[in-house]
Amino acid sequence: MPTETDIFEQLRQELRRGTLILAVLAQLRVERYGYSLRQALASVGVEIDEGALYPMLRRLEGQGLLSSEWREEDKRKKRFYRLSSEGEAVLARLADEWRAINDTLQPLL
Amino acid sequence: MDLLDRYLGAVAALLPAAQRDDIVAELRDVLMSRIEDREAQQGRPLDKKALEALFREFGHPLAVAGRYGPQRALIGAELYPFYIFAVKVALAIAAFVAVIPAVFGAVTSHGDVSRAIGHAIHAFIPSALTLIGAITIIGAMIERGWIKTGEFGQWRVSDLPHISTKKQWFRTTRFEALFEVIFMTFFALWWAGVVDFPGSRGPFGHDGELQITLAPILTQLHTPILLLAIGQALSGLILVTRPAWIAPRAVAEIVLSIAGIALAAVLWGQMPLVTFAGPGASAEDFVTLRHVADNIFRGCVLVTVAICAGKILIEGWRLLRLTFR
Numbered sequence A: 001m002p003t004e005t006d007i008f009e010q011l012r013q014e015l016r017r018g019t020l021i022l023a024v025l026a027q028l029r030v031e032r033y034g035y036s037l038r039q040a041l042a043s044v045g046v047e048i049d050e051g052a053l054y055p056m057l058r059r060l061e062g063q064g065l066l067s068s069e070w071r072e073e074d075k076r077k078k079r080f081y082r083l084s085s086e087g088e089a090v091l092a093r094l095a096d097e098w099r100a101i102n103d104t105l106q107p108l109l
Numbered sequence B: 001m002d003l004l005d006r007y008l009g010a011v012a013a014l015l016p017a018a019q020r021d022d023i024v025a026e027l028r029d030v031l032m033s034r035i036e037d038r039e040a041q042q043g044r045p046l047d048k049k050a051l052e053a054l055f056r057e058f059g060h061p062l063a064v065a066g067r068y069g070p071q072r073a074l075i076g077a078e079l080y081p082f083y084i085f086a087v088k089v090a091l092a093i094a095a096f097v098a099v100i101p102a103v104f105g106a107v108t109s110h111g112d113v114s115r116a117i118g119h120a121i122h123a124f125i126p127s128a129l130t131l132i133g134a135i136t137i138i139g140a141m142i143e144r145g146w147i148k149t150g151e152f153g154q155w156r157v158s159d160l161p162h163i164s165t166k167k168q169w170f171r172t173t174r175f176e177a178l179f180e181v182i183f184m185t186f187f188a189l190w191w192a193g194v195v196d197f198p199g200s201r202g203p204f205g206h207d208g209e210l211q212i213t214l215a216p217i218l219t220q221l222h223t224p225i226l227l228l229a230i231g232q233a234l235s236g237l238i239l240v241t242r243p244a245w246i247a248p249r250a251v252a253e254i255v256l257s258i259a260g261i262a263l264a265a266v267l268w269g270q271m272p273l274v275t276f277a278g279p280g281a282s283a284e285d286f287v288t289l290r291h292v293a294d295n296i297f298r299g300c301v302l303v304t305v306a307i308c309a310g311k312i313l314i315e316g317w318r319l320l321r322l323t324f325r
Helices: A004-027 A034-043 A052-062 A083-107 B004-014 B018-041 B048-058 B061-066 B080-108 B113-144 B173-192 B216-220 B223-242 B247-267 B283-323
Strands: A066-073 A076-083 B211-214 B276-279
Touching: A004 A034, A004 A052, A004 A083, A034 A052, A034 B018, A052 A066, A052 B061, A076 A083, A076 B018, A076 B061, A076 B080, A083 B216, B004 B018, B004 B048, B004 B061, B018 B048, B080 B173, B216 B223, B223 B247, B247 B283, B276 B283
Parallel strands: none
Antiparallel strands: A066 A076, B211 B276
């Protein structure tokens, strides 16, 4: 029998799942590699598991929302991601959607 | 960096070949960055134990590689209810196929119940696991789009069973129909010789014991009985898959009932259906035994005829109501 904490944690994960994509897309308006992206997200209070982040970046790139390139930095090859023009358009629409959801829910909560 | 190479090697082996080098290069950079951060925090290089802990924290190679797969679920949330339903039906079939021969075996082996239970369990487990395995493979293939479900997804509300607020007499539920399908399919397969269970085809009784011989008419009527069983299974299938098809089901039941009465009439004229022989008993004993058996068979035939006649009346009434509604 799941405890109240387990149920809360499961619901919290479900709630966060969609918002993480929004946060990742927003942070990639500026070019970043995976590790620096994670740090940037952490600095604004969005914690994301690496195990989920990297596959997500690949999926978003596969969907054409991100573009990437390998470059050398600090004597190591790193993969840099950036929002594509298609990604910018999708991010704008998702941000509108987020604000609308927020406006709708705010009076209810 | 032996541990890092070993870790990445294990992940690489599980990745799709086309993306392997790219993903591994990125993971190497991520892990190197993490190691450097940890070393900066501690002010010294990480020892083997600390590296082990860091990789364990990052995830088992199977889990890490699995996250890059195109699909995470074997059976998705949408397909899952159908999958579970199919598994339950399969378990019911496996139980049925295991229990019936066991009961038959118990009867023919002088009521050895513990042996029959053992046989039932022994037969149930492999058939249940095989069926569940097959359903899981089919489900996974549907989930991945390798098997197209076609019109199955295009279900209509009008295909669902009618709901009546009135008390419905002589109504067959879908569960009963499912039972009918399983029983009749199993019987048809046995009758056709496709499946078998020990002692079900005789000879009934060993040398020195009472021996039972079936009448030749049962062999002559092999095909009609088989067709009747298949027809009954198909009729049950109509109710299971298309409960709203009242008229086709009623027609099928009427036709099958007429065929059932005809079959009963033929069997009635060919009594006795079984004959007995064996040492140690007088001819008078056999005559008495035959009379008992004949009466039982006559009773069964009469009950069958009554059920068939009842079905003709009930289904005929349903058809009439549908026609003049």
